[in-house]
Amino acid sequence: MDHTSDDRATARDPENLPPYRAMLEADVESFSGRKAVEYPKIAQAIPKILEAAFERCGLSGVWDAQQARETAGDSYAAVFPTAFLPHLLNPFLGALQDELDDREQIGAKPAGLRMRVSVTVGPITDAGPNATGTGAARVELNRLLNCRPVRDALINSGPSTRVAAVVSARAYEDAVLSGYSKEDEDLYQQVEVENKNYRRIAYLRVPRLSWDALGKGVPLAELPESAATEVPKSAVGARHSTNIANGSTADTLLQIGFNEGGVNTGQQHTYNTGRDSYHHSGSGPQFNRGDVKRYEDRRGERREP
Template sequence: MDPTFQSAELPPYRAIMVVDMKNFSGEKGRDHARITESIPMILGNAFHRCGCAQLWSESRFHGTTGDGYFVGFDTRWTPFLLNPVLSALQDELEYQNRVHGGDGPIRMRVSLTAGPMTDSGLNSLSDGSGDTRIEAHRMLDGKAVRAALADSSSATCVAAIVSEQVYRDVVLSGYSGDDPGLYVDVGVEVKTYEGKAYLRVPKPSGDVLRSGLTGPGDAAEAPGEAAPPATPPAEAQGERSRAAPRYVGVETAQGSVGTVVTGEGNTVNSGGGNQFNGVEITGTGPTVLGTNRGPAPSEE
C-alpha cells in the first residue's frame, strides 16, 4: 500500500511565534553576528518585562533564522503572546533603541499561529516542523505586515500578523482580552501559500496612524479627496444630449442674417449669415457677433 495514504500520528498542537528584524541586510556584515545573538535576548527581556518570564522559560522549541527567531509554546499560552507580550516587545525595542542607539532603530515583524507541529521535548533540529511552521513564515513575508512597518515612523517598532485561527480562537473568544477592533483583516499571498490573517500594531505612527491599516489592493482615498465621478458611457452621453441639449439659440442678430451660436456638436443652418459652433455657454455668456462686427449690445 502506498504509504502516502496510510494514517500517521498527528503531532501535538503548538503555538509558534516568529520574529524578523527589519532591514537586517542593510546592516554591516561585521554586525550581523552581534544582532543575531541579541534578538533572543530582546525577546526574553520583553517576556520578563510583562511578567511572562515563566512562559519564556517553558518554551517547547526555539532557534535562530539569522535575521530573526522562532519560538514554540504550549497552545494554552497563546493569549499571552498577543497580550501583553506584543506591547511589551514594543516597549523593550523602544528602550533598546533609546539606550544603545546605533545606525538605525531595531524594528521587528512578528507572526503568530498555532497548529500541529513536531515536538520531541528536546528542542531538536526537527522540532516545529509542519505546515503550521510554514504558515508562520509565509505570513511574516506578506506584503501587509511589511507595509505596516514601511508606512510607519521609527516610533513603531512592532508590526504583528496573526493567523485566522488564532484570531478566531483567542481574540474573538475573549481569551486575549484584546478588543477585536485592534485587528485588521488582510489577505496573504506568498509563493504557494494563500490565506487570511489579521494585522496588529501596538503603537501605530506615520501613515498608518493617519490613514489606518489597509490590506494590499485596498483602495483608500487620500484624506480630504473624493473619488472622481464616473464617466458615463458614450451611448448614455448621446441620449442625454438628444434629450436635453445644453444650449441652442441665437445670441445676437444684425441685419437680415445674424450670428447663430449653438451648443457643442449641434448643427444649425443659418442661411447666408455667419455660423459659430462653440462650447457650452452658461449664464449671460459672451456675445458673439456676425461677420460685420459692431458694438456689443448693452446688458439690461
C-alpha cells in the same frame, strides 16, 4: 472480493496528529540593508530582546516554557504550549514595542531595531529543543513573517512604530475572538496574505500606530504640496507636538494621539521641559498626565499566565 486485505488496510491506516503548539517567529526589518559587521550582533540581540519583553510583562515563565527554538540569520522562532497562545499577543506584543523603545532611549546597540512578528497555532512535529519541527503550521509561520502586509505596516509607519505583527486566522479566532487575549477585536486589521503558494486571511496587529501604519489615509508623498507643508510632525511618527489657542479661556483644544504635555483650562501656562516633567504658572484648574508610560513595566515580577 475481499476488501480487507493487508495491503488495503495498511494503506488506510491513519497516523497520529502531531501535538498542537503555539508558535512565534520574529525578525528585524531591513536586516540585509545593514552592514555585515552588524549581522552577528543583531542575531545575538534578538533572543535577548524577546526574553526581556517577556520579563517586562511578568511572563518569564512563558519564555522558559519554550518547547523548541530555532535561529536562522536574523530570525528567531519558538514553540510554546498551546495554552500560552493568548499571552503571545497580549501583553507580549505591547511589551516588545516598549522594550525596543527603551533600547533607543538608552542608546543600546545595535540601534534602530524594528521587528516583525508572526504568530500561529497548529500541529507540529517534535524535532528536539533546537529545531521547531515540521508541519503546515510551521510553514505558515514563516510565510506570514515574510508577507507583504506586515512589511508594509512598518514601511508605511513612522519611526515610533517599532513592532508589526501578523496573526494567522486560526490563532486570531482561538485567542482574540474567543476573548482569551482580553483585547478588542478592532485592534486587528484583516488582510489577505499571498506568499509563494500560501494564500490565506490573516490579521495585522500594530501595538503603536503611527502614520498610515495600516495603509489607511493618504501617504504624505501623494498629498498636494500645500497640504504636505501643513502636516504636523506628529503625524509622521514624531513624538512631540504643540497646540496653541489664542483668545479667551473658552477655547478648546483636542489632541488625539500620544501626549507628552499638559492639558490645562483657565488662565495659566504649562512649560514642558522634558518627559514627565512639568512646570506651571498662572491660575485655574490643571489636568496633567503625569505618567505617560505606555505600558506597565512588570520586570522582575514573575506571575503565572
